[in-house]
Amino acid sequence: DIQLTQSPSPLSASVGDRVTITCRASQSISNYLNWYQQKPGKAPNLLIYAASNLQSGVPSRFSGSGYGSDFTLTISSLQPEDFAIYYCQQTYSIPQDFGPGTKVDIK
Amino acid sequence: EVQMVQSGAEVKKPGVSLKISCQGSGYRFASSWIGWVRQKPGKGLEWMGIIYPGDSETRYSPSFQGQVTISVDTSTSTAYLQWGSLKASDTAMYYCARREAKWGSLYYFDFWGQGTLVTVSS
Numbered sequence: 570d571i572q573l574t575q576s577p578s579p580l581s582a583s584v585g586d587r588v589t590i591t592c593r594a595s596q597s598i599s600n601y602l603n604w605y606q607q608k609p610g611k612a613p614n615l616l617i618y619a620a621s622n623l624q625s626g627v628p629s630r631f632s633g634s635g636y637g638s639d640f641t642l643t644i645s646s647l648q649p650e651d652f653a654i655y656y657c658q659q660t661y662s663i664p665q666d667f668g669p670g671t672k673v674d675i676k
Numbered sequence: 677e678v679q680m681v682q683s684g685a686e687v688k689k690p691g692v693s694l695k696i697s698c699q700g701s702g703y704r705f706a707s708s709w710i711g712w713v714r715q716k717p718g719k720g721l722e723w724m725g726i727i728y729p730g731d732s733e734t735r736y737s738p739s740f741q742g743q744v745t746i747s748v749d750t751s752t753s754t755a756y757l758q759w760g761s762l763k764a765s766d767t768a769m770y771y772c773a774r775r776e777a778k779w780g781s782l783y784y785f786d787f788w789g790q791g792t793l794v795t796v797s798s
Binding site for chain 2: 570600601603605607612613614615618619622624656658660663664665666667668669670
C-alpha cells in the first residue's frame with residue numbers, strides 16, 4: 570500500500586497568513602493526489618483534484634501543486650472559515666487512502 | 677443537483693448484523709463509482725472500498741476485505757455497507773461519496789453523504 574504523510578501537524582496560523590501544507594507519498598503517484606477540507610461534524614469537502622485543479626465552487630485562495638511524491642496545498646490568505654482539518658488522498662492505486670490530516674488552528 | 681443521502685444513526689450490540697444505506701440522486705447513478713469511508717471518533721479518514729453500480733464490481737481495502745460487504749441496488753439508486761457481526765471497534769462515522777474522474781483515471785470523491793454514525797456497545 571502507498572503511505573501518505575502530512576506536515577506540519579498541527580499548524581497554528583493567523584487570519585491573513587499564507588499557509589502551506591505538505592503531503593508526501595511513499596512512492597511516485599504521478600498527479601493522482603486530491604485535497605479535502607473537513608470541519609467539525611461535517612463531511613469532507615473536495616478542494617483540489619489531480620494535484621492542482623481547483624474544484625468548482627472552491628475559493629481561489631486555495632491552490633495545489635506537486636508531482637511524483639511531493640505535493641503542497643497552499644492557502645494564500647487564511648480566512649476564519651478555513652480553520653479545519655485538511656487531508657490529502659492518493660488515487661494511484663487501491664486502497665486509495667488518505668493522509669493522517671493536518672489541523673489548522675488559530676495561533 | 678447531486679445529492680448523497682445516508683440512512684440514520686444506529687446503536688447496536690456486539691455480534692448483531694447491520695446494513696446502512698446511501699441513496700444517490702441528481703446524476704446517472706449507474707455510471708459513477710460510490711465509495712465508503714470510515715472515520716473513528718477523533719481520528720482520520722479511512723478508505724474502505726468502492727462499488728460500480730453499473731455492474732456491481734467492487735474493490736476493497738485489504739484492511740476491510742472480509743470485514744464488510746458493499747452492495748448496490750440500481751432500481752433504488754442505493755448503495756449499502758453491511759456487517760455480519762458488529763464489534764465495538766466498528767463504532768465510527770461512515771461516509772459514502774460519489775467517485776468521479778477527470779481525463780479517464782484521475783479519481784476523486786466530489787459529493788459526500790452526511791454520514792451515518794454507528795455505535796456498537798453492550
